Amino acid sequence: MELEQRVADLERRLAALEGARRDTSRLDGSDFWALNGLKEKLSELGAEGGGILYTGSVRLPTGEPYAWQMGALTEGLLETDWTTAAESFAALGHPVRLRLLREVLGGLRTAAELAELDEVGTTGQIYHHLRQLTGAGWLHTPGRGRYEVPPARVVPLLVALATTRP
Structure with a gap:
């Protein structure tokens, strides 16, 4: 039940973000909840070079739900082949x-x-x-x-x- 509530909360937040005006020139953090969370995690890890995060919660037209998240440190991405x-x-x-x-x-x-x-x-x-x-x-x-x-x-x-x- 806790997981269902968390997913529902994320879906509400995503809907609010999709409906909000998207002004990526504002970097004060008010609209960047995912970015702020990533920065916190990178700070905890001591990853001074930064990193990337992509995530999603998707329901396909067939009704199949998918929730997924992937992150990587910049250093590893830049050094790989x-x-x-x-x-x-x-x-x-x-x-x-x-x-x-x-x-x-x-x-x-x-x-x-x-x-x-x-x-x-x-x-x-x-x-x-x-x-x-x-x-x-x-x-x-x-x-x-x-x-x-x-x-x-x-x-x-x-x-x-x-x-x-x-």
Whole structure:
């Protein structure tokens, strides 16, 4: 019950933030509850170089709920080999693959259902795109011919999409 209350409180806060005017030029902290929490945590850790945090509480059109949080220290991100991320980014770099991901999140889960969509190409092309997304970890196959976005990838996918908005 305590967890349900906490999630409900977070959802209310998120709704309030979504309805509020978004002025990111204000850095006084009044609208940056997540940022302030991150700064506190970084201070506790003695992480002078800073860090990042992304989190989300999502209910898909299919009704499936996802709650997820990921953080990383800046130092670790800057020192790692970024070329290992190329395959993951490349998989997202095609409009048809993004469409397929959106449709899978929306409830179309089989290759046959996806093949019925307009403007996604031939069956062979669809399977090529599905293999690219699966190989990069954006999709997995829980059963023959069925596709799902892994739970740990739902919020990061939506975060990646959100970063493309001005």
